[in-house]
């Protein structure tokens with residue numbers, strides 16, 4: 001994270017300052033909703049602001065070029081992690097929770113995936129996704145509210161968990177994920193931080209202990225360094 005902050009200071013100090021004001025002052029007023037926050041509205045506004053750019057799901061404090069570099073590195077790392085896990089995405093039924101602007105959807109497509117369901121709390125990107133990947137299905141759904149239909153061999157939830165900000169909502173999200181994992185399925189979850197804590201209105205950093213207690217009877221793998229934090233792979237017994 002310190003490296004991230006240094007990159008932002010060097011490459012985009014104005015963006016960094018603007019981002020801090022928005023996150024600390026504007027968003028808590030605009031997106032507060034009960035105990036949590038209005039995630040649907042937050043993401044709809046964010047994607048309408050950034051269109052197809054990677055800055056939308058990525059880091060608004062970084063330039064588009066730096067976001068792209070970071071995503072491309074993460075994509076290659078994810079493919080290597082899946083290979084180490086013995087997961088062949090090409091033959092898998094894939095569920096992607098929180099598709100963002102479709103970076104990992106495209107990565108899966110290019111890795112040979114032909115069966116993918118994407119769910120996201122906002123559908124603002126879906127028209128573009130359906131035109132680009134007509135063989136994939138996309139549904140608007142909040143993973144804390146509803147279990148997607150179907151059974152999946154590979155579930156990706158990348159850069160979403162920290163936007164689920166209450167214990168109850170996290171428990172519901174995991175209940176829904178577990179209900180759709182086929183025997184032997186792999187659940188790829190990122191980020192896992194080293195210390196669980198609430199961070200601003202729309203972020204809660206969760207750690208592996210927060211996750212492990214929901215996955216009795218599953219194999220929770222070791223933390224693997226990924227992007228600015230760690231990723232874990234959780235396997236259901238085959």
Ligand SMILES: C[S@@+](CC[C@H](N)C(=O)[O-])C[C@H]1O[C@@H](n2cnc3c(N)ncnc32)[C@H](O)[C@@H]1O
Pocket residue numbers: 039043057058097098099100101102103104119120121122141142143144157158159160163164
């Ligand atoms: C930071 S972006 C990450 C997107 C993508 N996975 C990536 O890594 O580029 C978070 C994504 O999760 C979606 N999201 C946030 N909360 C969600 C929820 N409760 N259920 C489903 N999607 C959610 C947002 O709309 C957004 O597309």
